[in-house]
Amino acid sequence: MADVTRLDPIDGPRAPKINYTRPSSPRTRLDNSSAPPTNLDGGTPTAYLRERLPPGLDARFTMVRPLGDGAEASVWLCTDEKGNEVAVKLYRHEPKYALEFGSEQYRTHFPPEVAVQLLEAPGMDHGVHYELMELCRFGTLESYLADRGGFGTNKHAVEILTQIADAIHGMQGTAGSNRLVHGDIKPKNILVRTDIPLDLVLADFGLTVDLGDRSRLTNLGLGTIAFNAPELMRYKTTAADWWSLGMVMYQVLLGRGYFQLDNGSWIDNRTIESHLLSRDVSLSELDDSKVRPEHLKRWRMLLAGLLTRDPDVRWGMPEIKSWLDNKSPKVHRPLDDAARGDEPAVGQPAVHLASTSYALPGVGEFFDAAKLGAAMSSNPEVAARSLAGKGRQRLIDWLTGSARTGETYSEVSSHGSKWGPDELVPYFVARLAPAADLIYQSCNISSPSRLRKLADSNGNDDAIEKLYDHDLLGCINSGKSRASYKMIDANWHDIAEQAIALARSKNIPLESSARSHIIRQSLLIAASDDAVVDEFVRQVRSRIDGPQFEFAGETPWFARLRSEAQL
CATH class of the missing domain: 1.10.510.10 (Transferase(Phosphotransferase) domain 1)
Known part of the structure; x- marks a missing residue:
């Protein structure tokens, strides 16, 4: 915002300082938007701002000299018919006020001891919003x-x-x-x-x-x-x-x-x-x-x-x-x-070159790693954008430098180009804010029960396969609810790999949909306890014994597989 007000207000003794503690009261607001602007005698708000007062004020005051002119308003030294001097501020746009002029709240926050005084309520004259203020003779x-x-x-x-x-x-x-x-x-x-x-x-x-x-x-x-x-x-x-x-x-x-x-x-x-x-x-x-x-x-x-x-x-x-x-x-x-030893650039002021905070675009600036992790959890898409390209190294530099978290985040290096921003977000959230939710591909993967829900629902095959292929679970095992994630991840890959290897050994064709199904069901088993696994096996036996699978018995490889598994 350009410089707005340059005033010169009234001489007089300084009012004594007061205790500023006062009772609270409801917020009110001035809003003159309902009053349509009008122009008389061919005048325009712009002309009034730069050349003369609008007609209503012109009948009351004489312009003496400009005190300031900015992008938002111009300010003029004016006198009334008795020679009293005031500062008249003419706005280019309708101003908004947090408190109503003259209200108890206004008197509480803008007493003469702390604020330049308005001499009357702000008004509008022929489309120009204005304020009449005391004149501070010694200027700014x-x-x-x-x-x-x-x-x-x-x-x-x-x-x-x-x-x-x-x-x-x-x-x-x-x-x-x-x-x-x-x-x-x-x-x-x-x-x-x-x-x-x-x-x-x-x-x-x-x-x-x-x-x-x-x-x-x-x-x-x-x-x-x-x-x-x-x-x-x-x-x-x-x-x-x-x-x-x-x-x-x-x-x-x-x-x-x-x-x-x-x-x-x-x-x-x-x-x-x-x-x-x-x-x-x-x-x-x-x-x-x-x-x-x-x-x-x-x-x-x-x-x-x-x-x-x-x-x-x-x-x-x-x-x-x-x-x-x-x-x-x-x-x-x-x-x-x-x-x-920080040296400013030529023509620039002296400033620190070391970043003391981490800014998450559109969300906030963070000085604490845990608060940043919580913000990344709540804004995974924004966090992913910030970690693209050189963003991952910028974050690691801040965490290991200014934030001093004491970790090296070696998993990021070991997975190299395999991890993209979508994988980095839950990884860093897990490290920085273990109690926060982990969101991956719009899916919540914060606990074993969430993993089971993910595997047991439809429409998430792509997220599950990416989670499997990127070996992410074993690297986000921080926090009490995810203490078992490293073992879950190992069991998940072992179960899925055994099933896929078995299918190949039996010459069972595996299309992409079949592989997705194996990975999904393997996650469901790996993330479950023994009771859940037993129930899963019971449901599989029941389905195979049902009438919908009678035709499958005519398929040689299925019949052989069923026999070997004693199903």
Whole structure:
């Protein structure tokens, strides 16, 4: 999403900080979609956005100068008939809101202490959706720092951190209320209401989502990707806003964004996305920043805690408060990456080359091997696609490197080209998540009873034959329910091979359907206990003695085989 809001809001004393714990209330939503847009005097929404106010607003305000213009909206400094200054934001598309303006939930999450204030409910004027906002005279945090040549003293940097952290915490709410995630925290969406004392507030809530205390899956890809948490490309959590705070503080301390080049331009989104999915944010450039040497260690700890790729262990408000109290909360990623010898490409920021996570396309990013195995079990087709080509080696490299599972996965090498992605999925699931279901060729092969059900049903001959030919069962014997799989696999092949060899020795012709039948019945016997096998033999005797097999007695090889087997 392009930069949207660049505001300049009202002077005034900073309101005192408050306790943000408030009672929960139902979620509501603004939706003006039922109101059809209209155009008067030949005007169009585009013209209103770029040249003048729509008629209703034009009757109330005078445009002074533009404050910002982006892909989603333009913002203008305007005055009313009394000379009061406001910021008027004109949207190019209808915005969606997580909470209704003026509701109890809205007041809970967007009090004056944490958020730029709307002066009235958002509206629509001749097809243009708009907001009237307070005017923050000192502009955005980005312009504020640029005008002053950086953050100044260490005390000033700590105050910036404290202000933004308080704003995020207040906006998100507590675990007992409807949680919100901003989704687009960056220096241009943090406004400076007053300079002395410093008063920072959040702006641009177009991406704000009501989580209801849960993660939210999304493929929207919204937000400014250079400040986005790695997981924000797939799902939204409150932890994503704390990552963004880490990227904001990186820019505060170093004077440029992590993905920003020395000439002020930004690396392309595809490259940024690739880095976010596979590499840690390097902290090595802190050594060359304006941060004083005696403060480097503390700031490195803070950035590492916030820029931890696993959202489950990423720092949030409790850890920041502890850090501000000069304590040392646990950090779940390396504090110092300089010793790794990772060299950035020419013109690129310093980043880690070693992957610390494994991304399953369209499903999620995983830092834990067991969680990855469970996800592969639930998404076997996606997992199979990810293991095609060089995918198998990429996974093995991650498991043996970053994940450190302690296994070598030698079966993959020993079976060579015999195993394709369909075989690799149940193999890795069995190794990583032994309790998860194993799906092969759309068939559940998780336990001996599942194998018997597979062999006793129709329409699965192809899956059974592939399972037989690829020697897979003996390699997925992890887990209590599959402890006998190695023996089942050995017995299955022995029974089937004996039956096929016997048929050939008796000159009994075996078409492909006959071979499939032998393999199926052999699996049924191998996966069964003695009682089941005895029952199977009883049923075979009964069928042979039945009238439907009377004609078979006229076939010499069948009569001879029956006699030798004493059936």
